[in-house]
Amino acid sequence: MMALRVWTRIALAFGLAALAGCAPQTAHFIHPDVDLGFVRRCAVVPFQNLSSDRFAAARLQPVFLAELLQTEALSVVDPGATLAAYGRLGLGPDTPLTPEQVVALGEALEVQAIFTGAVEDYGQRRSGGDQTNAITASFSMLETETGTMVWNAQVSRDGSSFWRKLFGGDSASQHDVSRRAVRDALESLF
Numbered sequence: 346m347m348a349l350r351v352w353t354r355i356a357l358a359f360g361l362a363a364l365a366g367c368a369p370q371t372a373h374f375i376h377p378d379v380d381l382g383f384v385r386r387c388a389v390v391p392f393q394n395l396s397s398d399r400f401a402a403a404r405l406q407p408v409f410l411a412e413l414l415q416t417e418a419l420s421v422v423d424p425g426a427t428l429a430a431y432g433r434l435g436l437g438p439d440t441p442l443t444p445e446q447v448v449a450l451g452e453a454l455e456v457q458a459i460f461t462g463a464v465e466d467y468g469q470r471r472s473g474g475d476q477t478n479a480i481t482a483s484f485s486m487l488e489t490e491t492g493t494m495v496w497n498a499q500v501s502r503d504g505s506s507f508w509r510k511l512f513g514g515d516s517a518s519q520h521d522v523s524r525r526a527v528r529d530a531l532e533s534l535f
Contacts, residue, residue, distance in 0.1 A: 373498035373533035379488065381495065381534075384457045387486070388422040388450070389413065390431070391438040392462035401467035402439075405482060405523055409462055412527045418535045422454050430454050444492025451489020458495070461485045468519070470503065478519040479503035480526045486534065498530035 375381075389410050394402035414421055430453040431438065436446060447459055466481035479502065486496040502525050504517035517525075 370501045371498060371529045371533060372500075373530070374494075374496065375534070376493065376495040379493070379495045384419060384486075384488070386420045386422065386456045387413075387458040387460060388427045388430075388454050388456045389424065389460045389462075390427060390442065390450070392464060392482075393439055393441065395463055395465050396467040398464075398467045401464040402462070404519075405464050405467070405480070405527075406462065408520070408523045409460070409484065409527050412524065412531055413460065416531060416535050419458075422456060427454060442487070442492075444487075447487045447489055447492035457489055459487045459489060461487065466501075475505065477504045478517060478522045480519075480523050482526060482530075484527075484530050496534050498533050500526045500530045502526040502529065 389406065392402035392406045392409070394400075398404075410421065410424065413419070428438075430450060434446065434449055434453060436442070436450070442450070442459070442461065450459060451457070462482060462484045464480070464482045466479060468479065469476045470479045471477075481499070481501040483497065483499040485494050485498075487493065488495050502522050504519075504522045
């Protein structure tokens, strides 16, 4: 009986260590001098694509928008209205915004915050000896009074897991990996 308890504890320790090794990597920043309680309405602008997949930003932005809406924390401007305001202000869809442009866009859309994103890596990568879907992206929230960044998160996720490695199986889909990455990032904010 004593040996069974020892082996159970050893197995549990190895299992927890393996799960800790599969944890997602997320780094985040929240501006210490800003109270985010004033943000009620926001917009999500077109994401930048820094990856080799030319459609990565176009694929990730709707995932981010859906997950942001699911939090029910903020009212979100329709993406069409955001793109129309971009056009009126002469902004390019794949260009980082200056603080002045953030203020102007905030006034045009009547929002207190603007979310931006950049896709750094998107697609398949090798993990162990297997191919797995992966993503690395960063997301920011800029307040529209001064254009200051008040939140930023960088997240890296892949479709491997302890259970897939243990029992075999394919990587999680690119969409599922993207959703988990966005959720990890947003959990650092809400």
